[in-house]
Amino acid sequence: MSSAGKAVREYFKSRVRAGHIYSAMRFVPRGVVERVQRRRLKELVTYCATESKFYRDCFKRHGITPEAVNSIEDLGDIFTLGLDLIERRKDFICRPDHIAFETTGTQGRNKWLHFTWHEINKMANSCMVGLLMLDFYRTDRFLNCFNYSFWVPGFVFQRGVERLGAYCLGASKTSPESIYERLDNYKINALIGYPSLLMRVTDLAEKHGAPKIKGIMTAGERITPQVRSWMERVWGCNVYATYGLTEACGGVGGECIRKNGYHLEELLNLVEIDNPAEDGYGEIVLTTLSRRCMPLIRYRTGDVGRIINEKCGCGLPTRRLESVPGRVDDKIKIGTAYFLPNVFDRAIHSVEAIGRDYQLVAYWEGNKEVLELNLETDTPSDKLSEEVMSAIFREDKDMANNVSYGMFNLKIKFNPTGSLRADNIKLKRFVDKRLDHEGRRDYRIEGIKPEGR
Ligand SMILES: [Zn+2]
Numbered sequence: 001m002s003s004a005g006k007a008v009r010e011y012f013k014s015r016v017r018a019g020h021i022y023s024a025m026r027f028v029p030r031g032v033v034e035r036v037q038r039r040r041l042k043e044l045v046t047y048c049a050t051e052s053k054f055y056r057d058c059f060k061r062h063g064i065t066p067e068a069v070n071s072i073e074d075l076g077d078i079f080t081l082g083l084d085l086i087e088r089r090k091d092f093i094c095r096p097d098h099i100a101f102e103t104t105g106t107q108g109r110n111k112w113l114h115f116t117w118h119e120i121n122k123m124a125n126s127c128m129v130g131l132l133m134l135d136f137y138r139t140d141r142f143l144n145c146f147n148y149s150f151w152v153p154g155f156v157f158q159r160g161v162e163r164l165g166a167y168c169l170g171a172s173k174t175s176p177e178s179i180y181e182r183l184d185n186y187k188i189n190a191l192i193g194y195p196s197l198l199m200r201v202t203d204l205a206e207k208h209g210a211p212k213i214k215g216i217m218t219a220g221e222r223i224t225p226q227v228r229s230w231m232e233r234v235w236g237c238n239v240y241a242t243y244g245l246t247e248a249c250g251g252v253g254g255e256c257i258r259k260n261g262y263h264l265e266e267l268l269n270l271v272e273i274d275n276p277a278e279d280g281y282g283e284i285v286l287t288t289l290s291r292r293c294m295p296l297i298r299y300r301t302g303d304v305g306r307i308i309n310e311k312c313g314c315g316l317p318t319r320r321l322e323s324v325p326g327r328v329d330d331k332i333k334i335g336t337a338y339f340l341p342n343v344f345d346r347a348i349h350s351v352e353a354i355g356r357d358y359q360l361v362a363y364w365e366g367n368k369e370v371l372e373l374n375l376e377t378d379t380p381s382d383k384l385s386e387e388v389m390s391a392i393f394r395e396d397k398d399m400a401n402n403v404s405y406g407m408f409n410l411k412i413k414f415n416p417t418g419s420l421r422a423d424n425i426k427l428k429r430f431v432d433k434r435l436d437h438e439g440r441r442d443y444r445i446e447g448i449k450p451e452g453r
Contacts, residue, residue, distance in 0.1 A: 025129075030317045033266050038071060040289040041270060045069045048295055051094035054084065055297060072270060072287065072298070079274075079285070080299045085111040085247070092294045101152040103246045104337055104398070113152075113246050114294045120159060122290060123249045126265050127160025130254045134215060134240055136190055138165035143183065145193035145201075146220065147173035153219050156250035157192050166190075175405060176200035183211045194220035196335040196407035199227060199367055206234045213237050219244055219251070221335060222323065224434075227367050243323050247299055248286055253321050261308045261320030271321060272298070273307055280306035284323065332430055334362055334371050335407040337398055344373065347391040353379050354388065357420045363433035369408040380414035388412050 048055035049066040059066070062078055069075060085092065089112055097114035104110070136142075142161050146154030154172060161168040169186050171179050171193075179201050182188065188211070191198060195218045205211070213235045219242040223231075231239045242254040243262040252269055253262030264271050268290050276282035284301045305323035312320060332339055348354055355376035362371050373392075377384065389412060393400035403410050 025316055028317050030311075033317055036267055037270055037289060040267070041072060041287065042066075042069060044287070044289055044295055044297065045075075047094070047292065048297060051292075052092060052295065054080075054088055054091035055295075057091075072272060075298060078298055080296055082111060082300070082302065085113075085296075092296070094295065095293050097293050099155075101155070101246050101249075102150040104151065110150075111247065113249070115249055115291070116293045119249060119291050119293060120156070122268065123156050123251065124159035124163050126268060127156055127251060128163040130242070130251070131160060131164055131217075133256060134217070134238075134254075135257070136164065136166070136215060140164075140190045140214065141167040141169075141186065141188050142190045142192055143169045143171055143179065143186070143188040145171040145173070145179055145191070145197055147194075149173070152246045152250045153194075153244065157217075157219075161192075173197065173401070173405070176204055180204040180208070183213075189214050190216070192217045192219070194218060194335070194407075195223040195227060196221060196369065196402075197405065198231065200406045202231050202234050203367075210235050215240065217242065217254075221333065224364070226364075230367055243305075243321060245286075245301060245303075247296060247301070248288065249291070252286065253318075256312060256314040256316060258312060258314050260312065261322045263312065263316055263318045263320055266318050271307070271319075273305065274300070276306065282306070284321070332360065332362065332371075332432075334369055335402050337402055339396065339399070343396050343399075344392065347388065347395045348375065350391050351384070351387050353377055353384060355417055359420055359429060359431065361431045361433060365409070368406075369434065370411055371408060372411045372413055374413050374415055374420060376417045376420055377414050378417050384414070385412045 045059075045064075046066045049059055050056070058064075058078060062076060064075065064078065086109055093114055095116070098117045099120060100112050100114045102110040102112055142157075144154055144157050144161070146157060148154045148170070149172070154170070158168055158170060169182065169188065171182070176197065179197075191201070191213060198216065198218060215237050216231065216235060216239045218239065223239065223241050228239050228241070238257070238259070240255045240259065241262070242251055244251040244253075248269055251265060252271065253264040255261070256263055268288070270287040270289055272285040272287075273280065273282040274285045281304055284303045284305045286296065286299045286301055288296045288299075303323055305321050308320040308322055311317070344358055344360070348358055349356070357376055359374040360371060361374065362369065364370070373388070375388065389410070392410070393403075399410070402408060
């Protein structure tokens, strides 16, 4: 057979396979999904009661007997916190690992998550199905610009594309220019990466011309509706979003072609919304149903979201998740980075001529996120601004990288001494104006912060 004939055969083969998976999934009754979830939850609780030191202690403390657990509600008020993963990591590990990933974070408080190849393969399969459902096939050529440095999404996407049988160029986290210039050379027609980096590549495409791309998939951070429609206009293709976290080995859910909430991967994870407000928004809580190396039960993600129970027009039987920008803890997420405001404490205190008070304000400026650091001084100057910036980058190398790649802007604003607390009120350390941009409430202010934080 000629090479053109082979390519045509490959193309139809992959489409048939995609069609089969999609059709089969659409006809799975909701009740079957829930039955499998209940069975897997019971198996998980029984497993953790013997194999996980953390959960063995936890069940004992809360008087939980695995035999009595038939649904997630039977676990009462048991929750796993991020701090538990940091302080008792080894107590979560039930069997030898093959690979580990870290959450993004600063100050040496990253969480380490351990997995087996079997678990990674399950996630790669799920990623492959997601790609097929979005009309990506083995004939497509991906460029993967997720950061590979101890971080999960690049690795899982690469494995997912490998399962799809498609081409995948690994760019990792690099300059937008070096990504843009390779698109034509490698005949790339699909992009995957985090929005803040893809947005800078989109800037270049808008300025110098957009090569023909059939679809873009994002993960690692939220994409606002404004940014999405701008990217879609520049590239002339759909931009799909996913929701995931390292603690879930990457993906928790992904959008279908309707782009109306993340379809949850419900056979791998059980997602709950804790303490929901009247409109259904609350903290996203996750139980990893099929993991055995470092399983997590009712892990508080700190992210805010709600479940959409109505069936999606695409016909898939899974529930959908909608996530919003707020956090229920003190962490700030900007671009792909999470950090606690006190990373600035140390930096600021190392610079003389700056007062102790400061306030961070995050907002959107066009299509770019800005983190503005408000400081107090009576001697403002460009030199002082540079001194503060260097002190911050010394404290947090990842922030230095993110700013240098243009993933967000860090601005220093000087205010007269005493002006930040002019009204003699408690100074709010972080003001998130990005929420206004999307017409959302700041859940942190309104106090759905769970107990024990
Ligand atoms: Zn759908």
